[in-house]
Amino acid sequence: METNPNIQVLLDELGWLQEVIHNVISSYLEHEGERPYWEEIPMPVLENSDSYYATSVLEWNLTNIERLALALAMAPHIKPEVLDVFFGKNQIYDRLFTEFGGQVDKNHSGFLPTGQTLLFLGSALNPSYRLAIIKLFENTHVLIAEQVIELKNTDDGISKYNGVLGVSERWLTYFLTGEQPDFSLSADFPAQKITTHLDWEDVVLNDHVMEQVDEIKAWLEHSETLLEDWQLFKKLKPGYRTLFYGPPGTGKTLTVSLLGKISDRDVYRVDLSMVVSKYIGETEKNLSKIFDIAEHKNWILFFDEADALFGKRTASNSSNDRHANQQTSFLLQRIEDFPGVVILASNLKANMDEAFTRRFQSMIHFNMPAPTERYELWQKAFSGTCQLDPEIDVWNIAENYEIAGGAIINVLRYCALAAVRRNTTIVTKEELLEGIRKEFKKENKTIGVM
Helix, strand or coil, rough: CCCCHHHHHHHHHHHHHHHHHHHHHHCCCCCCCCCHHCCCCCCCCCCCCCCCHHHHHHCCCCCCCHHHHCCCCCHHHHCCCHHHHCEEEEECCCCHHHHCCEEEEEEEEEEEHHHHHHHHHCCCCCCCHHHHHHHHHHHHHHHHCCCCEEEECCCCCCCHHHHHECCHHHHHHHHHHHCCCCCCCCCEECCEEEEECCCCHHHCHHHHHHHHHHHHHHHHHHHHHHHCCCCCCHHHCEEEEEEEEEECCCCCHHHHHHHHHHCCCCCCEEEEHCCCCCCHHHHHHHHHHHEEEEEECEEEECCCCCCCHHHHCCCCCHHHHHHHHHHHHHHHHHHHHCCCEEEEEECCHEECHHHHHHHCCCECCCCCCCHHHHHHHHHHCCCCCCEEHHHHHHEEEHHCCCHHHEEEEEEHHHHHHHHHHCCCEEECHHHHHHHHHHHHHCCCCCCCCC
16 A cells, blocks of 8 residues: 655654664674664655655755754654653663653553653764754744744753753644644734635725734835835845734724735734732743744734733832843844734723833824715625614714724624624614614713614
8 A cells, every 4th residue: 555655754854763773782782793873874865855854854954963853752642652662671779761751641541752762872972962962942933933842841949951842733744734723813823813704895994003014014015015025124124013002893803814814924913911929020921932933933913902912111220120120121132123013902092001012113193084084994894694774874874873893894794793683684763773872881871762
């Protein structure tokens, strides 16, 4: 039976890993016979392979140590028996070899490699490799930044290299099938991809706002030309930072989603509830996870309700104040160094720390829509199957009720449910006013009688 080429290339890589393991262990334990150093064992040739694994390894330009780390992390998932040799006992102490590292999990009877296992394989016979292996686990290394591999956390007082060396399920799935699932919201990645089915013609923004948004669209389209062909990289930072501010429902999130859609970039909204921590250093650590990954992607990062992270700094009167200011400085540096697009959203510009706003390329005020804009929003909202009774004076509604686009959509939802329960598609004036009343009630406002 012919083996799938994507699987075969991984089996070949693990075959090479198995040779390396037996070579190092035999040399380390001084078994009889001469053998070459492990790095002299030929790695599988990938240049002629169009498999997903080969394409990734060549794109990342991985060294033998880096390929060894990746193969070791994949082994328990594809060919766990390759690692059984590590169960050999030290005859002197009648126990497993400490230097081999590794763990055994209650749900997995095989050997789970750790950072120490990789350190042993790479440097037991050649200590000069130890530093290269340690650098492999830095946040800036492509395998860590892209979350291809990771070291699981260890308890306090235990070397971090005793953490299990794992491979991301996302990347393992990609190597096998070519399908790479989107990053999902989790403690390890506190951000979520957002999309929209709407298009620019569904957005109602005044001319001044749209003019500023067009500047961002131009950067998304032409930044590479400006930085590379025009060599403006010598004078301009590669990223773009902007602040959207204004009342809820005025189109900030929708505009961000559409900027991603028109530029074919993923938009990830950072979940600040999972990022901000009362513990010193944890907020920075949580944010680093996002920035480190996004730095290698062509993403737009969106910080909604950004006041929680980017609000005004306080006077340094206590250790907590000083920590908050250090946190702000860290954020400022990461955003300035980030090569992609960062968009912050806030209800009030005054809430934002000037240290950030000074460095923004633009600050766009999404104000409450004027009557003419509200009229257009009402027309667009009820332009489908669900429609307003022809007797309703839509202009009168738009003129008399100051309401944002997001709230108008909530009114549409209420009216559609009311209409469908009556087995019709036509919304009555009473239902429309009740929907508006519910939205006003959220802000403790009342509506007059028409």
